Amino acid sequence: xxxxxxxxxxxxxxxxxxxxxxxxxxxxxxxxxxxxxxxxxxxxxxxxxxxxxxxxxxxxxxxxxxxxxxxxxxxxxxxxxxxxxxxxxxxxxxxxxxxxxxxxxxxx
Numbered sequence: 739x740x741x742x743x744x745x746x747x748x749x750x751x752x753x754x755x756x757x758x759x760x761x762x763x764x765x766x767x768x769x770x771x772x773x774x775x776x777x778x779x780x781x782x783x784x785x786x787x788x789x790x791x792x793x794x795x796x797x798x799x800x801x802x803x804x805x806x807x808x809x810x811x812x813x814x815x816x817x818x819x820x821x822x823x824x825x826x827x828x829x830x831x832x833x834x835x836x837x838x839x840x841x842x843x844x845x846x
Contacts, residue, residue, distance in 0.1 A: 740776050744768065784839045785846070792819075803836070807844075820844050 748767040749755055791798035807820040823840050826832035 744773065781842060784835065785842060788839045788843055
């Protein structure tokens with residue numbers, strides 16, 4: 739749904755309303771406008787909010803909810819900023835803020 743709105747916005751901004759414009763042309767329009775993918779913006783926003791929560795700047799008690807990783811392997815020292823992932827068996831919970839952000843946070 740968001741992509742449909744972005745495609746229409748790209749057509750509006752560039753002034754190309756022709757029906758002959760294919761999806762690849764709309765993708766090229768968005769690239770010319772230097773618009774990034776919404777999923778990347780959402781990921782950056784989640785990681786930024788998580789960083790602020792770890793620093794105590796948001797009202798999310800992240801340090802109380804999460805357990806740090808004690809040791810990743812014998813060859814690497816444990817990182818103070820990695821946390822044990824939260825297990826989620828429901829897709830709706832797996833894609834919520836903490837489980838989804840922890841996966842991205844630990845992989846960065």
